Amino acid sequence: xxxxxxxxHVLLVAAALFLLGLLGVLVRRNIIFLLMSLEVMMNxxxxxxxxxxxxxxxxxxxxxxxxxxxxxxxEVAVALGLVLQxxxxxxxxxxxxxxxxxx
Amino acid sequence: MTLDLALFWIPAAVALVATGFVITRKNAAxxxxxxxxxxxxxxxxxxxxxxxxxxxxxxVIYAGAIVVLFLFVVMMLNLGNTSVMRESRWLRPGMxxxxxxxxxxxxxxxxxxxxxxxxxxVTKGEMVGPKAVGNELFRxxxxxxxxxxxxxxxxxxxAYHLGRRYLEQRREP
Amino acid sequence: xxxxxxxxxxxxxxxFFALFVTEGKLPDRIVAAIGAxxxxxxxxxxxxxxxxxxxSGEASYSQTLWTWMAVGNFTPSITLYLDPLSLVMTGxxxxxxxxxxxxxTGYMWKDHQEPEGYSRFFxxxxxxxxxMLMLVLGDNLLVLFLGWEGVGLCSYLLIGFYHRDAExxxxxRKAFVVTRVGDTLMxxxxxxxxxELATLDIQTALGDAAQLDPGMATxxxxxxxxxxxGKSAQVPLQTWLPDAMAGPTPxxxxxxxxxxxxxxxxxxxxxxxxxxxxxxxQFAVAIVGLVTLLIASFTALTQTDIKRILAYSTMSQxxxxxxxxxxxxxxxGIFHLMTHAFFKALLFLASGSVxxxxxxxxxxxxxxxxxxxxxxxxxxxxxxxxxxxxxxFITSGxxxxxxxxxxxxxxxxxxxxxxxxxxxxxxxxxxYTTRMMVVAFFGETxxxxxDASRINMWGPLVVLAALxxxxxxxxxxxxxxxxxxxxxxPHTHPAALVTVxxxxxxILLGWLVFSGRLRVGALVESPxxxxxxxxxxxxxxxxxxYDRVFVRPFLWVARVNKRDVVDLLFRITAAVTRxxxxxxxxxxxxxxxxxxxNMAIGxxxxxxxxxxx
Numbered sequence: 055x056x057x058x059x060x061x062x063h064v065l066l067v068a069a070a071l072f073l074l075g076l077l078g079v080l081v082r083r084n085i086i087f088l089l090m091s092l093e094v095m096m097n098x099x100x101x102x103x104x105x106x107x108x109x110x111x112x113x114x115x116x117x118x119x120x121x122x123x124x125x126x127x128x129e130v131a132v133a134l135g136l137v138l139q140x141x142x143x144x145x146x147x148x149x150x151x152x153x154x155x156x157x
Numbered sequence: 158m159t160l161d162l163a164l165f166w167i168p169a170a171v172a173l174v175a176t177g178f179v180i181t182r183k184n185a186a187x188x189x190x191x192x193x194x195x196x197x198x199x200x201x202x203x204x205x206x207x208x209x210x211x212x213x214x215x216x217v218i219y220a221g222a223i224v225v226l227f228l229f230v231v232m233m234l235n236l237g238n239t240s241v242m243r244e245s246r247w248l249r250p251g252m253x254x255x256x257x258x259x260x261x262x263x264x265x266x267x268x269x270x271x272x273x274x275x276x277x278x279v280t281k282g283e284m285v286g287p288k289a290v291g292n293e294l295f296r297x298x299x300x301x302x303x304x305x306x307x308x309x310x311x312x313x314x315x316a317y318h319l320g321r322r323y324l325e326q327r328r329e330p
Numbered sequence: 331x332x333x334x335x336x337x338x339x340x341x342x343x344x345x346f347f348a349l350f351v352t353e354g355k356l357p358d359r360i361v362a363a364i365g366a367x368x369x370x371x372x373x374x375x376x377x378x379x380x381x382x383x384x385x386s387g388e389a390s391y392s393q394t395l396w397t398w399m400a401v402g403n404f405t406p407s408i409t410l411y412l413d414p415l416s417l418v419m420t421g422x423x424x425x426x427x428x429x430x431x432x433x434x435t436g437y438m439w440k441d442h443q444e445p446e447g448y449s450r451f452f453x454x455x456x457x458x459x460x461x462m463l464m465l466v467l468g469d470n471l472l473v474l475f476l477g478w479e480g481v482g483l484c485s486y487l488l489i490g491f492y493h494r495d496a497e498x499x500x501x502x503r504k505a506f507v508v509t510r511v512g513d514t515l516m517x518x519x520x521x522x523x524x525x526e527l528a529t530l531d532i533q534t535a536l537g538d539a540a541q542l543d544p545g546m547a548t549x550x551x552x553x554x555x556x557x558x559x560g561k562s563a564q565v566p567l568q569t570w571l572p573d574a575m576a577g578p579t580p581x582x583x584x585x586x587x588x589x590x591x592x593x594x595x596x597x598x599x600x601x602x603x604x605x606x607x608x609x610x611x612q613f614a615v616a617i618v619g620l621v622t623l624l625i626a627s628f629t630a631l632t633q634t635d636i637k638r639i640l641a642y643s644t645m646s647q648x649x650x651x652x653x654x655x656x657x658x659x660x661x662x663g664i665f666h667l668m669t670h671a672f673f674k675a676l677l678f679l680a681s682g683s684v685x686x687x688x689x690x691x692x693x694x695x696x697x698x699x700x701x702x703x704x705x706x707x708x709x710x711x712x713x714x715x716x717x718x719x720x721x722x723f724i725t726s727g728x729x730x731x732x733x734x735x736x737x738x739x740x741x742x743x744x745x746x747x748x749x750x751x752x753x754x755x756x757x758x759x760x761x762y763t764t765r766m767m768v769v770a771f772f773g774e775t776x777x778x779x780x781d782a783s784r785i786n787m788w789g790p791l792v793v794l795a796a797l798x799x800x801x802x803x804x805x806x807x808x809x810x811x812x813x814x815x816x817x818x819x820p821h822t823h824p825a826a827l828v829t830v831x832x833x834x835x836x837i838l839l840g841w842l843v844f845s846g847r848l849r850v851g852a853l854v855e856s857p858x859x860x861x862x863x864x865x866x867x868x869x870x871x872x873x874x875x876y877d878r879v880f881v882r883p884f885l886w887v888a889r890v891n892k893r894d895v896v897d898l899l900f901r902i903t904a905a906v907t908r909x910x911x912x913x914x915x916x917x918x919x920x921x922x923x924x925x926x927x928n929m930a931i932g933x934x935x936x937x938x939x940x941x942x943x
Contacts, residue, residue: 056205056206056207056280056281056282056283056284057161057164057165057205057280057282058161058279058280058281058282059161059162059165059205059206059279059280059282060278060279060280061274061278061280062271062272062274062278063162063166063169064165064202064206064280065271065274066268066271067169067172067173067202069264070173070264071172071173071176071195071199073260073263073267074173074176074177074179074180075176076256076260076263076926076930077180077256077257077260078179078180079923080255080256080259080260080923080926080930081180081252081253081256082180082247082248083247083923084185084240084243084244084247086185086230086231086234086236087179087180087185087188088922089227090179090180090188090189090192091179091180093219093223094176094180094192094195097195097196097199097215097219100199100211100215101199101202101203104202104206104208104211105206105280107208107285108206108207108208108280108281108285109278109279109280109281110281111207111280111281111283111285112293113285113290113292113293113294115208115211116208116210116211116285116290117290117293117294117298117301119208119211120211120214120290120294120305121301121305123214123215123218123219124305124308124309125305125308126219127218127222127223127309127312128308128309128311128312129312130223130226130227131312131313131315132312132315132316132319134226134227134230134316135315135316135317135318135320136319137230137234138233138234138319138320139319141234147234147236148247149921149922149923150921150923152920153919153920153921154920255927256927259927259930259931259934260930263930263933263934263937266937266938266941267937269941270937270940270941273941
């Protein structure tokens with residue numbers, strides 16, 4: 055079923071997804087959208103790995119993707135806990151409200 | 158060859174469009190649905206590229222578990238119409254200019270780099286099944302698996318701690 | 331009894347710990363029993379051990395308790411070393427120390443200045459006796475130095491005993507700092523000795539001393555003299571002793587008259603082997619003694635505070651001891667140390683009784699007419715003064731001072747000058763002592779005394795008075811064997827006659843002047859006389875000179891350097907760092923998206939770099 059695809063095409067798609075995610079991170083103020091954009095970015099990194107694995111027909115790309123998956127799961131768990139805390143403390147989801155670390 | 162490429166580009170296009178909706182929707186639940194679409198499209202791409210196991214995991218964990226987690230939080234925070242209005246206030250068109258320029262520059266440089274890659278970089282077109290992945294994963298990458306386990310445990314404890322409702326009150330005395 | 335000798339320093343230490351850990355919660359009677367009792371028991375043990383030691387006929391006796399530390403070849407041990415010299419010192423410290431402690435149980439009783447301090451006082455005193463015993467009994471210069479610093483600490487604590495008055499704290503600090511100058515010299519001397527001989531064991535070092543280069547021996551001798559000068563309040567480090575009189579009178583008697591200030595004499599006598607090799611250093615000892623002797627005796631003539639008179643008198647008597655050691659009258663010097671401990675302790679304790687009876691009045695011109703009203707202190711003072719001026723043949727002071735002066739006469743090197751200075755000082759001693767006695771005890775009563783002394787106060791006075799008279803009859807052949815014979819000039823020699831006669835003349839003159847029978851008012855009140863009097867009263871202006879030469883320049887430098895010139899370099903560094911910090915802090919907005927945007931810019935740069943490679 056697998057087909058031969060130029061790696062450049064896959065990488066272009068991955069880059070495009072990544073940059074869309076980055077755009078979301080930069081534009082959105084709502085912390086939940088921000089996290090979704092982050093998920094997109096990580097997913098695009100996974101896509102790049104899969105592409106590299108497919109280039110060589112090796113399973114390493116998929117393993118890297120799994121590790122990214124674990125990382126994303128951990129990140130989302132902690133980040134959503136933080137979202138709950140922020141919404142309780144600042145009574146908003148504006149990420150700029152939590153700027154107490156400014157110099 | 159062209160047909161084959163269509164197999165790749167159709168889900169890719171869906172993914173890009175869906176992602177575009179993810180970052181522009183004002184309603185969090187709608188955005189999440191588009192996120193699911195995007196993730197499923199990427200899963201299809203994985204399958205097309207010969208990584209069926211990764212495609213399955215993408216569906217099960219990304220589109221399943223993680224998005225469901227988002228959904229729970231969105232429901233807990235009860236983001237209704239007021240939040241949609243607030244989003245419209247926050248998402249003024251002017252906000253897009255700066256980030257868009259930045260991202261465009263990045264896109265151009267990346268395209269330039271990727272297109273400049275040496276020729277004959279074509280994927281092998283072989284299926285690399287779960288057996289091969291498992292063989293590799295639990296032999297040379299065993300340490301990485303352990304580390305991922307640690308990471309998940311730490312995230313579990315952290316999320317448990319952060320998720321408690323009265324965290325701030327408990328600090329008082 | 332010799333096997334139990336370790337109890338001698340251990341008992342005062344135990345007394346100190348008992349008083350220290352109970353933090354003054356014990357009743358005063360028990361404190362007195364522990365404080366004086368521990369010294370009394372130590373004195374008894376020392377007496378028994380001393381008798382057994384002299385009967386044994388051995389030259390020395392060592393008792394090693396344990397090894398202090400072992401660093402390579404350097405293994406100093408805690409060893410008690412008993413020989414005639416340290417036996418005399420131990421006897422003085424424990425015997426006179428016990429009498430002074432006994433007196434202090436009465437003197438400090440319900441003391442109105444420091445009612446809570448009874449236990450603290452005896453704790454410090456016991457610690458002092460322990461440290462002093464370690465000083466004289468240590469067979470190792472390291473142990474000696476430990477005791478040396480220990481007595482300095484106790485001296486500091488006890489001078490500042492009435493710490494509610496800032497002046498007393500100042501006097502204590504002055505004593506500590508000034509003696510520290512000497513201690514530093516001494517420490518350098520010990521380092522040199524260790525470098526040259528690779529041992530600090532006194533007997534080994536003295537045995538090996540012949541290997542020393544003569545110049546090195548002189549250097550070591552002079553440095554050790556520096557330590558002795560500081561501790562014994564000799565010129566030029568003498569200025570702390572008069573101010574040290576701020577402590578309670580028993581402290582002055584024990585530390586600043588009988589024992590600690592004689593530690594310098596002990597040190598030099600102990601290191602005799604070094605000074606034998608370094609005639610220059612030994613001559614310096616004699617010079618220091620002579621100068622101190624003269625300066626202090628002239629100063630004492632003009633003081634009005636009875637304790638300061640006695641302090642200057644102590645300085646001059648220790649000057650005699652130094653001169654004795656310097657001219658080679660080793661045993662006479664130690665003999666004078668012993669008799670001086672008796673009569674000066676007596677004088678201090680008697681003056682303490684007077685001061686207590688007059689409600690802490692120390693000015694002799696406010697006393698007067700006390701001889702009928704305070705008989706025991708008066709007769710004690712009289713006997714002590716007699717010993718101080720060396721009344722011929724009946725007082726202990728005569729024998730020791732006579733021996734010193736006649737040995738000085740015989741000394742081949744400027745001996746006549748030493749003798750003349752010593753005799754002049756003896757004359758002055760007689761003069762100021764008579765002045766003190768006449769002004770304080772005769773004439774009209776100026777302050778009504780209130781005698782509250784009991785047996786624990788006049789008892790020690792009687793015993794010390796007996797020792798001041800009888801001490802001279804004690805043979806000092808034990809010392810003779812160790813340190814060399816004293817002079818054998820017969821008492822019919824002209825020099826001997828002058829030595830005897832001058833103090834008597836001084837007493838006569840003093841009596842005539844201070845009882846008003848000889849008018850000298852015009853001389854004293856003339857501008858010249860007044861200037862001389864004020865010069866002497868200030869202790870020959872040493873404090874003034876030190877203030878100008880050391881203290882003020884130091885304060886000036888400190889003031890100039892208050893902003894730390896050297897630190898400027900570091901402050902500039904810190905300021906630059908802080909500036910960069912502020913610039914860096916501007917980027918820290920705390921806004922997540924700002925950071926993300928910056929990361930994106932960074933990413934662009936990285937990708938461009940990668941692409942261009």
